[in-house]
Every structure is written in C-alpha cells, then in structure tokens.
Amino acid sequence: MRIIGILGGYACLGLSFLIFFEILARKLFNHSLQGVDEIGGYVVAVTGTFGMALAAVERAHTRIDVLLLRLPGPVQAGLNLLSYVALGLGAGFMGYMGWRTLDDSLTFGSVSSSPLQVPLWIPQSLWMAGLVVFAVSALWTALRGLLALRHGLANADRVLAPPTVAEEIEEARK
C-alpha cells in the first residue's frame, strides 16, 4: 500500500514543478502552458481516492476516541470493527456514485470544457478505481482485525484501534 503514498507524492512534487515552470513561463516569456490547473485537479482526485485507501489501512482517517477509550475492551473492539465495516460501506457508496458519474461520461462521451479537451472517462476511471480500492481496503482491514481478534484484543487493537499519542509522535518524527 505504501507505494500509493510514494507514487502520489511524486505526482504532487511533479505537479509543483509543473506549476512552478508555468509561473516562470507566464512571467518571463508571457507564454502560458495550457491546462496545468486542470491536470492539478486530476492529480488530486486520483491520488486522493487511492490515498484514502492507504489512510484506511494505516488508520489515518480521523476518529474521535475520547469516549471510546473509556469503554470496556471488548466493546472497544466491537466498535473498532464496526467503524471499519462502516468505512468500507461508506466508501462503497461513494464508489457507486463514482461509477454513475463515469457511466454518464462514457455514455455521453463527455470531454472537459477546457483547451485540453480531455475525455473525462480517463481521469474518472482512475478516480473511481481509487474509490473501489478504498472500499476494499477498509473491509480488508476490518477482516484482518477480525482475524487478529482470535489472538486477543491487543492484537486486534494493533490493526483497528485509533493510533495512540505515542504512535502519532513517532509518525511525526519519521
């Protein structure tokens, strides 16, 4: 999954340099590269949905744990499991809406209303694939948590519980 983060990061870095050169070209040579902002939108949409899958697996999606942490262990484990199943279903719902959008674009042969005239199904199918991967990853994480439960609550918590403060600090220092 980490490859999503690495590829997505290169895409964002590349986009930054592209925008940088666009600004230079505009300022110095009065010449504007067309459609950089449009490409930026696609990069964010696609890295965004695939990134959501990475964030799901690595427990980076925000949860409120103030009450959760004060509940008995087995209840926590149950709610952790529930939250990841719900995340998968929610992502699936978004994926379904994404599929309808893509289907419309294919049916009507939509192209972007810009000089680039990009056929919308190209970025949209990648974007929708990201949503599907997101849904599958969340459900997969729930399943991994469920299986880990056989070896005790602590094992399941490592897969499903919200990150502790120590883990967040560790993350920030990486």
Add this chain to the structure above:
Amino acid sequence: MIDLTGALIGFVIMLGLMFIGLHVGIAMLATGILGALVYFGPPVLLSFGTNLWSVMNDFLLTTIPLFVLLGELLLRAGITRNMYESLTDWLSRLPGGLLHTNIGACAMFSAVSGSSVATAATIGTVALDEFKRRAYHEPLVLGTIAAGATLGILIPPSVNLIIYGALTNTSIGQLFAAGILPGILLTLLFMAIIAAAVLWRPSLAEQVTEVPPRAERLRRLRYLLPPLGIFVVVMGAIYGGWATPTEAAALGVVLAFGLAAANRALSFAMLHAAFIATIKTSAMLLFIITAAFFLNFIVGLLGVPQAMSRAVTDLGLNATEMILILVLFYLVMGCFLETLSMMVGTIPVVMPVILHLGIDPVWFGIFLVIMMELALITPPVGMNLYVVQGVRGRGELADVYRGILPFVAAMLTMVGLIILWPQIVMVIPEALF
C-alpha cells in the same frame, strides 16, 4: 422541509456516531444519508451525483496536498535546531528567556508546516532537550510549546482556513490576509503573558544575561531565512497578484525541496517518508471534506439553513449575543471533539446563522480558527497537551494542564479583542482586496 428540532436531532445523531468511534467522515456521510432517506427517499441520494467528482477534482483543493507536502518537506529539511538557536540569540534576554524562543520557534515553524502535532513534536524535542540543563518552571515550559504549536492554524498559509474557505465559499486570499494580524497579536500576547508571569515571580525562569557577540548573532540570522523566506514568497505571490493560492503552494514546495537539497537532507528515504505522510494526511482531509460537502448538500435540500435562521429570528438574538453563545458552544465542543471535526461538523448548522445575522464570513473564519486553537489545548481532548506530554515522556500530564492555563487566558482575551474590534481581523483583507 425540516424544522429546528429535526435539525438538532440530526446534529446530535452525527455527534453520537462520532463519539462511538465511527470515522468522522462516515458519521457525516451517514447523517446525510439518514436525513435524505427520512425526509425524501432514496432518489435524492443520487442527485448528489457528479458533485462527488467536481468536489474532489477542484483546483482549489489541489492547494491542500501541496501545502501538506511543503510542511512535510520542511519538517525534514534539517532547519529546526539552527532556527531555535538563532531565535534564542535574539529573544533570550527578555524576561522569561528561552520561553520566548519556544513561542517564536513554534509560531514560525507551525506557520509554514501547518501541523500543530508536527510542530509540538519537533520543536518540543529540540526545546525540551535545551531545557534539561536549565532551571525553569517546567509546567510553563510545556505550556509554551503546547500553546505555541497552535499558532500555525491561524497564521497563513493554513490548511484549516483553506478547508473553511472551500466549505463556505469564502476567498482563501482574504482568509489568509485576515489571519496575519490576529496571528501576530496572539504571539505577542503569549510573550507578554510570559514576561508578566516572570516579572511577577522571577523564579519561574532563568535570567539569561549573556548572549553571543553581535557578529555571531548576525551571522546566525541566516538560519531564520528559510522559514521566513518561504512564508514571504508564498504570501507575497498571492498578494502580489501573480499567483493563486494553489500556485503559491507549488512555489513553496519547490523552495522547500531546494532548501532540503541545500542542507543535504534530501534522500529517497526522506522523500518517500514525506510523500507517504503527505498522501495519508491529504487523503484523510479530502475524505472529511467530501463527506462535509455531501452533508452540506443534503442539509441545504432539507432546509436546515432556513430553519436555523427562523430560530435565530424567533429568539431575537443579535450578532454579538450569537457570537458569545458560540464562544461557549465551541469551548464545550472543543473539550471533546478533535478540532477539524469540530469545524467541519458544525459549519452546516452554524454558517446559515452567521450569514443570516450579517456576520462577515471572513471574520467568522478567523474566530472559528481561534476557537479551534483553544480546543487544541483544552483538556480532556487537547491534542497538543498529549503530544507535549508524550515528547516529554515522564512526569504527570497535570503539569501540562497547569502550564497551559495562562495561554488559555491569552486566547480567550484574543477572542474578546476580535469581538470588540473586528477591525483587527478585517483591516488587512480590506486594505488588500
């Protein structure tokens, strides 16, 4: 159409789903779905349709991963320790000594990095190391770091202000401009409170009498250039009118990349760590933003804005009374909710009221962000308190609680100031736009 009771029940359901530990985005998505099903039936859900694509494909939101990447690169560019030393050169002779360095370093670092957790962890690590050898009142040291690290969400560029702008259709440029003066004032308020505390009770801090010679201090001033330079270029590009906020963010990324290269901090391992962190954080934000747009869409169809406006009219509240109520509301919410969730989750019900009462959305954005800063340092869920305690790795959390109190007072004072004199917020955006 929904009535006030229905809207409030919906809000409570959303909070309930958050508190049982569902992902915040899911709590919002589920509340939206529930509202649509109860009041309209399934077809309405699909009418959101292509909005999903247009929300995520928005060039404005491109700004978010770029600013996050900028922060992640800067975090790893190897500038923190030198920056801390240079600030010490200039601030340590004030009453309160190195405590001022903490505030200054946090303000500077968090402004550009945008993450209060990363700031508290990074500056905290450098600073607590420095304080081991010195005789300072420890709670106050911890308080300065926890409070200082909140400054970044107010001082532009701020991802939280971008999210607010995107959700409420408010100009990012104006919001950034509006954050500058309150950000500086709050920093100064923090420093004033430290100075006052130390003058009142000198044992709280060491008096630093010796500083390196002026030439040395001037030479080390260059360590402050990177964060200041990036800030000036990014903000200058926006207000010079030759770059959009997204373009300015890209410019900042290129600069931070160059800076890391110049400091020989660049490696594949470093880049990949920054990338993974960036994509995780941005995707987390994008998910919440998307869910919020969906909820806002349903809330609009349900007529919640009208219900809220009618309620305010019936209650006969004026703008100031409403804001005072909201101060209390957000203080309480902030004790229990994570800050971004607090902002995004309350916008659908609060914003209609604000617009109805004729309160400027730019001003309200700044107000909301200051309330978020407060939420970061109010127990029991003040994230920064835990991060600082975690970095410290010993002693009692209660020390941090004690140390934070003066800064909570300073922030409440700041809230009072911008209510009394809204011009503090509005003067710069009004001059620029």
